[in-house]
Amino acid sequence: MTSVADAVVPGQRLGHVQEFNAGVGTYSHQNFLYASVVGVKQITTISSDELPVLSVQRENTQSAMPDIDAIVTCKVVRVNPRFAAVNIMVVDGKPCTDDFQGIIRVQDVRATEKDKVKIYNSFRPGDIVRAQVISLGDARSYYLSTAANELGVIFGTSVAGGSLVPISWQEMQCTKTKAIEPRKCAKPM
């Protein structure tokens, strides 16, 4: 890997499209590559028969926002038989400045036996859930899915106020009262 470290700002011309491929933080316009963010210019050579990739390592990361396929951490705010409404707080490990709204529709809770899913037996308000964005959704909410082993509730509080620990992929136990509550749990990674 060869690299030339150099600080650049948006709009700065970095090279010709015949010399480089556009990487992250850059864009091409009329045969030239320009920086689109503030950061440090990097040139990565992948193989000899391909053009080196020109990218800009961001200095300040943009405030996190959900994108399709991103893994998000969110808090359940409301449930009804059709979906659970959540506030998306963290996207791909980066906290959002302001929470985005999302919903987990009943058909997206788990991958199998979708007809048997009851939202109330999967999520309760206050639960912290790990989910994946499947669509930009409608005007208001992103659509999320928990249909994978590692997705689901990662932290919850029981009716009695104790914290819950998962005992199976669909049950959690209160640390105070040992009462068992149903949830769609995430398998720890």
Added chain:
Amino acid sequence: MSISFHSPAVRTTNDGVVRRRAVGHDMDLDDGLEGAAESAMKDPTLHVVTPGELITSDTAFMRGHGTYIEQEKVLSSVAGVVDRVNKLISVRPLHTRYTGEIGDVVVGRITEVAQKRWKVDLNARLDGILMLSSVNLPGGVQRRKQESDELQMRTFFMEGDLVVAEVQNFFADGAYSIHTRSLKYGKLRNGSFISVSPGLVQRSKSHFHSLSCGVDVILGLNGYIWVSAHVSQDLEEIDTEQVYSNKNKEDITPADRESIARIANCIRALAQNFVFINATIISFAYEASLQYPLKDMHKKEVMRDIAVEATTAVDNMRG
């Protein structure tokens, strides 16, 4: 650069001719309205009423659309023209939104993408609904709707897209359910959009016309009209993938554009002079318009002349 300033004018007698023609056509078409035709003939100055105006105090009459009864008198509830069929009195409003029937061909614009459905502006009181299950999905007529389709509705139709469709049903609230489950329906391309009063588009056997000047016209019964460059109508050959394409065809020539603009302006001229619009009269209007340069066609006088000439030509044809 060109611009022209004019003073406003009162309606001339010419307008009168055109307007009566329009009414006359209406009568020709619908035998059931003979009574009204008669009354219109008897009284050539139409009976125009405003909301709250007394139509008759004769208790023998029955109340129809656009009227109400107070103290046993029939009053108008809209501004419009009085229609009488035997004992039934109704008022045809001057301005109206589209009220349709099942089977109508309509042109609409997508206004919202919702869950499993699109909302479509149809020039009616309520937005129409196009269900995801009422469209042909790419991949063949037989392809079934999948869950993934619900998440990518915008790849088929997005906000702003124009569609031609057929009224399929009514919802309880009066909104129209429309469908595009035929290859002649779907997304509109290669042309421009005109809106006229829905009452002016005549119901006929076909609403898809290929005019001799190489221009296709879709006359939506809701008053939305699409004028476009001609594309071959061989439905068998249409690739279903292309149904949802946003790309216009590459070979629209300047001559095509001029013809499209000319036809569009003819339709505007007819609509502005309250002449019913159908394929025949559009063709005559096109003939009549050829004596004017294209850029003069937005002038009021030219528009009127075209409308008058076209109506006269239709009359002559019918003898």
Added chain:
Amino acid sequence: MASEPTNLAISPAFTFSASTFQKLHPLEYFRKFASQGVRPDGRLLSSFRPTTVHYGVITTADGSAMVRMGGTTVVCGVKAEVAEPRLHAPDQGYLVPNVELSPICSSAFRPGAPSEQAQVVSEQIHRVLQESKVLDLKELCIEEGKAVWSLWVDVVCVSYDGNICDAALTSVMAALSNVRIRKPTYEEGVVKVAGVDLLDDENSFRLNLARTPLSVSFALLDTDLILLADPNSAEESISQGQIVITLDETGQLCAVSKVGAASSSQQLLKQCIERARERSQELRRIMNQEQ
């Protein structure tokens, strides 16, 4: 599919980066630091953030000051305008403080009417100025019953990182001490002054401030009664209450207020007042240095 329960029951098996953890469990995050005796920003529980005061930063104002307390930056500008006096006080002018918490300074504030917090801070400052008799309003009289000065004291928060009370009041007092009013002439209902560019000691006067009250704020974390001096915005959002002690230069109390649900013992309050005495002296030193 089910995991081994024993493994999971012991501790939450999900780990997060520090910033994610802070976002999801702000209180837990803070307690992890507090148990070590420090705060997430590296301060001790009882220490204040570095503070600076600059005078006369706005030339279009008749008096101004900028105060920075850690990440909080406020600018206070005073404008003197002519108004009719109140009927019941024909020889008294107006002193009108307002604090603007506009959306520029934090995502917690939205455009539109002043937030509740802005109203509370404005009112607090208003009361301190009024009840501590900071300024004799008769000084602002131009012509009795006809015209008086109205001093519009506006605080704009440019950057919000907690403890707006202390920053705002400090800036107000600093700006008031910076005010120079051009001596007016009154003739037939018209008040005239000299041009700003001709301002000198001859044709202008300064305000005679009777005292300089300054406030010192602490945040309370309920159960274990952790007392945080000069809380930043993250600490404010998890605190259950705040104690604000306002003192003048002689160390006399001007106001004591406690907001929020947390209870505090008499002893705690005493402790606060002691700390506040020291801090307000320090603040005064900073203010005098710059002037």
Added chain:
Amino acid sequence: MPGLISPAERDYILKGIECNIRADGRQRADYREVTLETGVISQTSGSARVRIAGGTDVLVSVKAEIGPVQVDPETGDGADKGQIVCSVECAPSASQQFEGRGADDLNNELTQMMTRFLSNSTSNPSVSSTASAGAGGINLSKLCIIPGQQCWILFVDALVLDYGGNLVDAVFMGARAAIYDTRIPKTEVQDLGDGQFEFEVLDDAEDTEFVEGRENMPICVTLNKIGARHIVDASPLEELCTEARLVVAVNRSGELCGQQKGHDGGIEPSLLLEMIQFGKTTGQTLIKQLDARLQEEADADLAKRQRGEPVHKLGFFAQ
């Protein structure tokens, strides 16, 4: 909600403009037909109604009222000047986009633009610039009755009744026509000595004055950059395709009296200069033709008055 347009329509319009055949058959530099009448509202000091074929309909009224002069405390300027207060409002019925609060931003934008271009104060509210007098053309000093006390205030109110594209040009044409039509009563000032004055407004209909400097008022030409080209008098669909808009205010003698870029796109400096030049020449032609039309109407009215005939305005009964 902003207006909607489909990608295919956008492409069709863009390519049409490229080959100089717009969707309605016009060329890039062509205006639509403008219908104009002055003196349509009898309660005002002056009024005009401007309609552009295709929908846009603007009513402008000028009302002269007496009020106190506005003096800048810092400089003492304005003591000997009258004022012009502008306001533009779009009726919610003019377009679906204007419903509710939909027109708020547009109203404010147009009001500010009109204030900037017509009344003589500069863009800066805190400075009443002494030297910039004359951009709006009207001689404000002539509107002063008693220096330091009373003056005429001209309230110029434009009401957009219908929207069919190109509002800015229509509003400014209307403003020019309405000011042209305005007559202000004469006043007689009496010096009571000791700096005291008294004045009387002469109430004779013959004793009225025109607004001095009305012929120097600017008019606006809006250029819409679509693709690499620019057009005048855009239709609503063309406005939706506009990347950047340049409003050029120009007066009779070709001086630029204000310019403002609009929309969310950029313009290359060389193209910008070309557009300014184009706007300038177009504006001058526009003013010439508009003035000719206004003069024609004024002459016709005068001729009728001299013959003792009543002057009838068609107003809202016009076609």
Added chain:
Amino acid sequence: MDRKRVAGPELSVAPLVEYPRDHKRWTPQDEQRHDTKRQPEDMRPIYLKTGLINQANGSAYIELEKTKLACGVYGPRPGKRTGFSGHGVLNCEIKFATFSCAKRRGHMRDPQEKELSQILSQALTPAVRLDLVPKSTIDIFITVLESDGWGSCVAAAITAASVALAHAGIEMLDLVAGCSAAYIPSGPSIASPTPSATDATNATGPSLAPRIFMDADLEEEKYEQGAIVLAYMPSLNEVTHMLQSGKAEGSIVSQSVEHCVEACNKIYAVMHHALVESVGENK
């Protein structure tokens, strides 16, 4: 009445200003500019710094001598607008602090500030890649602390906002630099502070071409017969906004456009420096 603020007198006015008879004010005929340091083509030195608002995603502070303003960028964050949009929205709000001008301003945003907000968002939108932030809003808030010249204040707001956007890590096509200029008559007839309106300008206007004063301050603006504010993307060579007011010959306007474009290239260097400097700081 505003019940959410501490109430003052209902009506208050600025006192009238009186100058002694022998007081000499600056006029455009004076050899030097108002602040005596510059030539007409010179701009004031620009102080530009990023990252002063720690709660914002990006921020910038700009100072052109007396003109001072702060800009904070928040977002992309959830939009409040109804309706789905594949593109993000750039929302701009500018507020002059009550004490920022010679005349005291109100707490509420007035129509002027609303229009200015719209102008700023039009000037900045061409530079921001809004297609990459669907459904979201990027909020730009600007507070003017002190304004010494309206045009220069608008130009500074554009410059600062564009730097704050870049500082927030938002993907952009280019930076936008803002620049202002005033057309000031050089004829002697304007020497009197209150010329009799059109007579004076008509007599001298066409014959004597006005001079272009770059980055005019308040005192100079008092004599302007016209002014221009221009926003420009230096790399892409595109003008993103232009606002010209007052009366001017076409040639003066063209000339001022060229001058402003040139000046924007210089301002770009300052912006570049401020942003690159921030790269160093975080290391």
